Amino acid sequence: MFLDDMARLGRLYDTADLGVTSVSGGPAGAVTVVSPSGYAPVDVETASLSENGADRSGFGVAMVADSAPAAPQSRVGLGFGAGVNAVGMNYKSGACATQFFTPQYAAGSDHRLTTCWEKWKSSSDARYIYNRWAWFTRANPAGGYAGTLDFTIRSRPWAGHEGKVTAFLGHTPAFPNNDCGAQANASLSVGPGSLSIPVHRCASTSILENANTKSGGMDWNGQTAGQLFLDFGIAINTNAEPVYADYSWMEVCKSLVAATCPGNPSQYLIRKDSGY
């Protein structure tokens, strides 16, 4: 499925370039991560609680990429088509990983997260744009209702590599937005270079920009049985190719009907960034 999905996005991966990491145990059940070699989970956190007869579970995975994860084959084919268009920026590397989480309730599918990143370098200096995005679909329950309450993605310099990022230059989206609709586009500029970040469905999100830690992120809170998508970019200055770690956190509730699902959202689960 990872391979099929990536193919529909124009990314053709060779089976030999993929690895699968399984995480044992945990209240949220097994976690299976499919990713290109060079982009792997380093820490997984799961937690769950029971309240008012409803089970809720949260789970987070931290991923880190080395400087050269396995790349998909170029999107050439034999067609008569154009390619990627970025002004003054060179694509350096990128990868996606799909994570399957066994739900705590009877379901016909797993919870499913796909998380991706790309690194772009200015063609004229050492400035970079790190673009991170992810989408999440909670498992479809066999009966009753299940909803996602929280979906958060963050990225920050990987431990031991902080010194490579010398300055934090910007974050997009630049401010929290409760009404940006489905057609928003933002761009980041570094000198003469710029890259549009296709910010998509960003309602009900807050921005997790932190210039001190050179980190960025987005946090969606609400309740939905549908799919969620987050996308952000940060611009940084560097003295060497930066290495970023990615963190994702999802929380899912389950109950008979939607109204009783959220329970008490203020009372639970690890939200700290211990994994990255």
Add this chain to the structure above:
Amino acid sequence: VRRRFVVRAAVVVTAAALTAACSSSGAEDAAPSAPTTTEPQPTPCEHLPVREGCASVTVGDQVIRYDLVRATLATAATTLIDLGGPGISVLSGDYRLATIAGSSEMLEARNSLFIEEPWVTAELTDGCRQRLDELGAAFLAPGTGAPELDECFFDDDGELLHYGFTAEMFAAAVAEIERVEKIDVSRVVAASFGSVRAAYLGRPLPGSVLWKPFPVGLDLADILAARAAMIRTWLPPGTDPAQLTDRTAAALVALGYSGRAEFERRAPEVLANGEGEETRRLDRSVWSIYGDHTVSPAYLAYLEEVCNAVPDARLSGGPRPDAPPADALDRVFLAAHRACDSVPERSGRAPSLTIDPSWCFVASEHDPVAPINLAVLAFGRPPTATLGPDEPHIDTGGLSVCSGVTTS
């Protein structure tokens, strides 16, 4: 509320890596999902996540997704930007559509419309998946028989399945988007195969752009021969095209998309090491192969549109009688188009496109994907601007050369 437990799980890398992946995803496919009243139906834009603005219209049975990047000041005036293909996933986020929409003065103050090819969300039957797997194996082992692809183009009831656009579908989709969005598509920027999409529209589009265009109306045999001929001229001195292996030739075709300078930098490695990793990857990319050896459905879109855009596709069993003996480069192109025989033939004329003097027509001097001499022949006039020999076909930067040229 009592917290039951919090666990930091250990990370274990399994040896049986991919079987685990298959069982995980297979469970999702196989398990019956009981209908529940609470399960939301995914919208077309959630069917497979897109990374651009996304909306959809339905024309006939076909759902068409698109991104409309609106101008800062409200206007109905809209440019359809078609990046060609067939076989690209234009809403994937990889094309940075807002950057393209803002990349030229001639696009500013107008909305930009991008339309996604149907293959991106098309569902494949099990039989078709199997054929695509067999086809990939055949592509990687030249000389072996390739499967028929009829199962991909017809459903069990004999109804046509679509991966690319038909002229009627495309024109109807644009008309429906115009109605829903209250816009007026009055220009196109037609990159490469976008010229065929412009032809589908069948309306005057003064002030439009043809960017390294596919030569609408010419025979496939001539287009493929010209593509192979251009690549031959780029080979290092002393290289005999007749000595190329099929795998090496396929890799060289893939390299041709990157422009002459990049071709000359990387071709020696491919030529010196026909069984090497670089050659293997390029070979797979030209056939759109992923996984073990599965051909992407992007190839079905390619076949459906290209085979129907040229007058002679179903004659593609071999080179023309007056052509020189086929070398491996010719064989690569022939192998790729042999499946045109499986593609349902459309009624009506092949698309045609007439451009008036207000069009900006840009070609590159050495282009092994859309050769300049064929474009001049197809459109009956010299280019407005000619880009240099090192210009990669896939580059859409530089649209500003058309600013000030277009007048309407």
